[in-house]
Amino acid sequence: xxxxxxxxxxxxxxxxxxxxxxxxxxxxxxxxxxxxxxxxxxxxxxxxxxxxxxxxxxxxxxxxxxxxxxxxxxxxxxxxxxxxxxxxxxxxxxxxxxxxxxxxxxxxxxxxxxxxxxxxxxxxxxxxxxxxxxxxxxxxxxxxxxxxxxxxxxxxxxxxxxxxxxxxxxxxxxxxxxxxxxxxxxxxxxxxxxxxxxxxxxxxxxxxxxxxxxxxxxxxxxxxxxxxxxxxxxxxxxxxxxxxxxxxxxxxxxxxxxxxxxxxxxxxxxxxxxxxxxxxxxxxxxxxxxxxxxxxxxxxxxxxxxxxxxxxxxxxxxxxxxxxxxxxxxxxxxxxxxxxxxxxxxxxxxxxxxxxxxxxxxxxxxxxxxxxxxxxxxxxxxxxxxxxxxxxxxxxxxxxxxxxxxxxxxxxxxxxxxxxxxxxxxxxxxxxxxxxxxxxxxxxxxxxxxxxxxxxxxxxxxxxxxxxxxxxxxxxxxx
Amino acid sequence: xxxxxxxxxxxxxxxxxxxxxxxxxxxxxxxxxxxxxxxxxxxxxxxxxxxxxxxxxxxxxxxxxxxxxxxxxxxxxxxxxxxxxxxxxxxxxxxxxxxxxxxxxxxxxxxxxxxxxxxxxxxxxxxxxxxxxxxxxxxxxxxxxxxxxxxxxxxxxxxxxxxxxxxxxxxxxxxxxxxxxxxxxxxxxxxxxxxxxxxxxxxxxxxxxxxxxxxxxxxxxxxxxxxxxxxxxxxxxxxxxxxxxxxxxxxxxxxxxxxxxxxxxxxxxxxxxxxxxxxxxxxxxxxxxxxxxxxxxxxxxxxxxxxxxxxxxxxxxxxxxxxxxxxxxxxxxxxxxxxxxxxxxxxxxxxxxxxxxxxxxxxxxxxxxxxxxxxxxxxxxxxxxxxxxxxxxxxxxxxxxxxxxxxxxxxxx
Numbered sequence: 001x002x003x004x005x006x007x008x009x010x011x012x013x014x015x016x017x018x019x020x021x022x023x024x025x026x027x028x029x030x031x032x033x034x035x036x037x038x039x040x041x042x043x044x045x046x047x048x049x050x051x052x053x054x055x056x057x058x059x060x061x062x063x064x065x066x067x068x069x070x071x072x073x074x075x076x077x078x079x080x081x082x083x084x085x086x087x088x089x090x091x092x093x094x095x096x097x098x099x100x101x102x103x104x105x106x107x108x109x110x111x112x113x114x115x116x117x118x119x120x121x122x123x124x125x126x127x128x129x130x131x132x133x134x135x136x137x138x139x140x141x142x143x144x145x146x147x148x149x150x151x152x153x154x155x156x157x158x159x160x161x162x163x164x165x166x167x168x169x170x171x172x173x174x175x176x177x178x179x180x181x182x183x184x185x186x187x188x189x190x191x192x193x194x195x196x197x198x199x200x201x202x203x204x205x206x207x208x209x210x211x212x213x214x215x216x217x218x219x220x221x222x223x224x225x226x227x228x229x230x231x232x233x234x235x236x237x238x239x240x241x242x243x244x245x246x247x248x249x250x251x252x253x254x255x256x257x258x259x260x261x262x263x264x265x266x267x268x269x270x271x272x273x274x275x276x277x278x279x280x281x282x283x284x285x286x287x288x289x290x291x292x293x294x295x296x297x298x299x300x301x302x303x304x305x306x307x308x309x310x311x312x313x314x315x316x317x318x319x320x321x322x323x324x325x326x327x328x329x330x331x332x333x334x335x336x337x338x339x340x341x342x343x344x345x346x347x348x349x350x351x352x353x354x355x356x357x358x359x360x361x362x363x364x365x366x367x368x369x370x371x372x373x374x375x376x377x378x379x380x381x382x383x384x385x386x387x388x389x390x391x392x393x394x395x396x397x398x399x400x401x402x403x404x405x406x407x408x409x410x411x412x413x414x415x416x417x418x419x420x421x422x423x424x425x426x427x428x429x430x431x432x433x434x435x436x437x438x439x440x441x442x443x444x445x446x447x448x449x450x451x452x453x454x455x456x457x458x459x460x461x462x463x464x465x466x467x468x469x470x471x472x473x474x475x476x477x478x479x
Numbered sequence: 480x481x482x483x484x485x486x487x488x489x490x491x492x493x494x495x496x497x498x499x500x501x502x503x504x505x506x507x508x509x510x511x512x513x514x515x516x517x518x519x520x521x522x523x524x525x526x527x528x529x530x531x532x533x534x535x536x537x538x539x540x541x542x543x544x545x546x547x548x549x550x551x552x553x554x555x556x557x558x559x560x561x562x563x564x565x566x567x568x569x570x571x572x573x574x575x576x577x578x579x580x581x582x583x584x585x586x587x588x589x590x591x592x593x594x595x596x597x598x599x600x601x602x603x604x605x606x607x608x609x610x611x612x613x614x615x616x617x618x619x620x621x622x623x624x625x626x627x628x629x630x631x632x633x634x635x636x637x638x639x640x641x642x643x644x645x646x647x648x649x650x651x652x653x654x655x656x657x658x659x660x661x662x663x664x665x666x667x668x669x670x671x672x673x674x675x676x677x678x679x680x681x682x683x684x685x686x687x688x689x690x691x692x693x694x695x696x697x698x699x700x701x702x703x704x705x706x707x708x709x710x711x712x713x714x715x716x717x718x719x720x721x722x723x724x725x726x727x728x729x730x731x732x733x734x735x736x737x738x739x740x741x742x743x744x745x746x747x748x749x750x751x752x753x754x755x756x757x758x759x760x761x762x763x764x765x766x767x768x769x770x771x772x773x774x775x776x777x778x779x780x781x782x783x784x785x786x787x788x789x790x791x792x793x794x795x796x797x798x799x800x801x802x803x804x805x806x807x808x809x810x811x812x813x814x815x816x817x818x819x820x821x822x823x824x825x826x827x828x829x830x831x832x833x834x835x836x837x838x839x840x841x842x843x844x845x846x847x848x849x850x851x852x853x854x855x856x857x858x859x860x861x862x863x864x865x866x867x868x869x870x871x872x873x874x875x876x877x878x879x880x881x882x883x884x885x886x887x888x889x890x891x892x
Binding site for chain 1: 480482483501502503504506507510512514515517519520596604607608611612614615616618620623625637638641642644645647648652686687688694695696697775793797798799801802803804805806807808809812813816818819820821824825826828829830831843844845846847848849850851852855859860861862863867868871872875876
C-alpha cells in the first residue's frame with residue numbers, strides 16, 4: 001500500500017497530471033470505460049443491490065456520463081486563472097487567482113451508489129490535476145471488484161489507483177498523509193476520517209446524511225398537482241436504492257386533516273410503481289446486506305412503531321427485501337424518528353398547521369436536503385430563511401442531484417464541503433493568489449525611518465484618498 | 480487594514496448577501512435554481528499574538544457580515560491587547576451575540592470541547608492539529624491560517640535597491656519578522672549573493688541606523704520564550720559562523736538586531752522551522768532555476784516571493800511553486816488586496832479569507848431548486864420500459880435531437 005501511494009506522489013511530482021491534455025485524456029478514457037461496460041455495470045449493481053437497469057442508468061451510468069461530458073466541455077475555462085481587481089494605489093500591478101491541484105487525494109465512496117459516489121469525485125479530482133487513490137466500499141463487493149479490475153485497463157495506473165478492502169484498509173489509509181480526503185458516508189465514520197486528517201492538517205470534504213424531510217402542502221390544490229406530489233414523493237423515497245440514499249425523503253410532514261388523502265395517494269402510487277405486495281415487488285432495489293436489513297427490521301420492532309404502520313411492513317429475509325412501508329405518527333422519540341432511516345420505511349408526521357414543519361425540522365440536526373411541496377410563496381421564503389440544510393428543493397425530490405450548477409453538500413451534521421460540476425473541480429484545487437508588481441514607482445512612505453508625514457501618507461493611502469495624497473505630496477496638507 | 484475591511488464589508492454586504500442565480504439544464508427542465516448564503520451559526524475565532532487586533536477583528540468582520548454569533552479568543556501571549564479587545568467589544572458591540580473570552584490553554588481547551596458551527600484558527604501547525612481534532616468530534620468545519628517558511632528568490636538584472644527595500648519592509652518592517660507572511664529566507668545565485676548582502680547592509684543602515692537595537696522603528700521579540708528560541712537558532716554551532724550582518728542581542732529589552740546569515744547548512748535548525756523573527760538566512764545556488772526544486776522539497780508555505788524581470792522565470796515560478804499566495808517583485812502586500820483570497824495550502828493551512836472570501840468562509844451556500852408541476856415526465860417513474868430507458872438516456876445526454884429520436888423510437892435502448 002505504501003508503495004502505491006509513494007508512486008502516486010512521484011507521479012504527481014513529475015507534473016504530468018497538471019497538463020490539460022492528460023486530464024482530458026483520462027476523462028475521455030473514463031467515458032469510454034462507462035460506455036463500453038454498461039452491461040457489466042448493470043450486472044454488478046443488480047448483484048449488489050438488486051438495482052434494475054433503468055434505475056441504474058438514471059442514478060449511476062447516466063449521471064456519470066453527464067458529469068464527464070460536462071467537465072470535458074468546461075475544463076479549459078475552469079483551469080484558466082481568474083483576474084482580480086487591483087486598486088490604483090498598487091499600480092502597476094496585476095492580480096489573479098490560479099487553481100492548482102492539491103496533490104495526492106484519497107476518495108472514500110459509499111455502497112449505495114457505488115459507481116456514482118466513487119467516480120463522480122474521481123472526475124473532479126482528475127479534472128483538477130491530482131493523482132488519486134480510490135477506496136470503494138466493500139459492502140457493494142461486485143461493484144468494488146469491477147472498479148478494481150476495470151479502472152486500470154482504461155486510466156493511467158501511475159496516477160489513479162483503486163484499492164479493495166474493508167474497514168481495516170480504510171484505517172491504514174487514514175494513517176498516511178494525503179493532500180485531500182473526500183469522504184461519503186455516515187457521520188460516525190466522518191468523525192474518524194476528520195480526526196485522522198487532523199494529524200496531517202489534511203483538508204476534508206465530508207458528504208454525510210441526516211433525516212431529509214418532505215413538507216407537503218399541495219394536497220388541497222388541484223387533483224393533478226396532488227397526484228404529481230404523490231408520485232414525486234414515492235419516486236423520491238423508494239426510487240433511489242429503496243430509500244438507501246443520503247438524499248432520499250426520510251419522513252413526511254403534512255397537516256392532520258390531509259393525512260388520509262396523502263396516504264391513499266401514496267398507496268395507489270406505490271402499487272402502480274412497485275406492485276401490489278411483497279410477492280409481486282418490482283422496479284425497486286433490495287436492502288444491501290443482512291446487517292442493514294436487521295437494522296431496519298429492528299426499527300419496526302417497537303410495538304408502538306409497529307402499530308403505526310398503515311401500509312406494507314412485510315419483509316423477506318432471504319431475498320433481503322422490505323416492501324415499501326408507510327407509518328402514520330410513530331412516537332417522536334422512537335429510533336425511527338431519531339436515526340436516519342436509510343431504507344424503505346416512510347413515517348408521516350401530522351401537524352395541526354403545515355407551518356409547524358419549520359420548528360419540527362429545526363428541532364433536528366441540519367439535513368442534507370429539505371423537500372417542500374408548496375405553492376405558497378410566503379411559506380417558501382420562510383422555509384428558506386428559517387431552516388438550514390445543504391439544499392432546498394421545492395415541489396420535487398431528488399432532481400437537484402442532476403443540476404451541475406448547484407453545489408451538492410451538507411451543513412452541520414450533514415457534512416461540509418461540496419461538489420458537482422465546477423464545485424468538484426474547486427474542491428480538489430487550491431486557489432493560489434498571485435500578485436505581480438512592478439519596480440516603479442516606489443512609494444517611500446512604505447519604509448522607515450518613520451515620520452509624521454509617512455503616517456499621514458499611509459492614512460490617506462488606506463482611504464484611497466488619491467486627491468488627499470496629491471495635496472500631501474504638494475505640501476498642502478499638514479494633518 | 481481593519482478600517483478598510485469594515486468599510487468594504489459595509490459597502491458590499493448587501494451585494495454579497497444576494498442569492499446567486501444558477502443555470503439549470505435540460506435534465507431538470509422546467510426549473511429555476513439559486514444559491515442562497517446563510518450564516519453558519521455560532522462561530523469561534525481563535526487569533527494570534529503577532530497582529531493581535533488585525534487577526535482578531537478581521538475574521539470577526541467576516542463572521543458578522545455573514546450573520547453569525549461569535550466568540551473571540553484572543554491570544555494570551557499579547558495580554559494587553561487581549562484585555563483591550565475584551566473591554567472595547569463589550570462597550571461597542573452587541574454582547575448577546577459577540578463575546579470575547581480571555582485566557583490561556585485551559586480556557587482554549589474548554590472552548591474547543593464545545594460544539595461550534597465553524598472554527599477559525601490563526602497560529603501554528605501544532606495547535607492547529609489539536610483544533611482540527613477537537614472540531615472533528617462535532618464535524619465542525621475549520622479554517623486554519625498557519626505559516627511556513629516563506630522563501631524569496633532573488634534573480635539578477637533587477638533594481639536591487641528597490642528589491643532589498645521591499646524585502647526589508649516585509650521582513651523587519653513586519654513586526655520584526657514575526658509575521659506569517661514575512662520572508663523567511665532568501666535564495667539567490669552564488670554570483671549575486673555578495674551584491675545582495677551589500678545592498679542589505681546599506682539599506683538596513685538607512686532604515687534603522689547604525690545601532691538597530693536602539694531604533695524606535697523596530698518592534699521587539701514578543702516574549703522571553705521566543706527570544707530564547709531565536710537565540711537557539713542563531714547560536715547553533717554550524718550557524719553562528721555564517722552571520723554576515725547583525726547578530727547583536729539585548730536580552731533585557733528582548734531585542735535582536737536584524738541579522739543576515741549566508742549559506743547555513745540545509746540541516747540546521749534555522750532552515751527547518753519557521754523562523755518568525757529577525758534572522759534572515761541567504762541560501763545560494765548555481766542557477767536561479769534550481770530554487771524551485773529547493774522550495775518544493777519543503778512543505779508548502781503561506782507565501783512565496785520572487786524578484787525578477789525574466790518573463791519565463793516568472794511563469795515557471797507561478798506554475799511550479801505551490802503556496803498560499805505568490806507575489807512577484809514585492810513582498811507581503813497581497814495581504815492588503817481584498818480581492819485576493821488569503822490562506823494557505825498543505826501545511827500552511829486550509830480555507831481563505833479577506834474581502835468577500837471572509838463573508839463566504841463564514842456562510843453556508845445553500846442550493847435551492849424550484850420546480851413546477853408542469854411538465855411531469857412519466858419516464859421518471861416505474862414501471863420501467865425500454866422506451867423509457869431510451870428517453871432517459873437522451874434526456875441525460877442533453878441533446879434535443881436525441882430526445883426527439885427517442886420519442887420517435889429511432890434510437891437504440
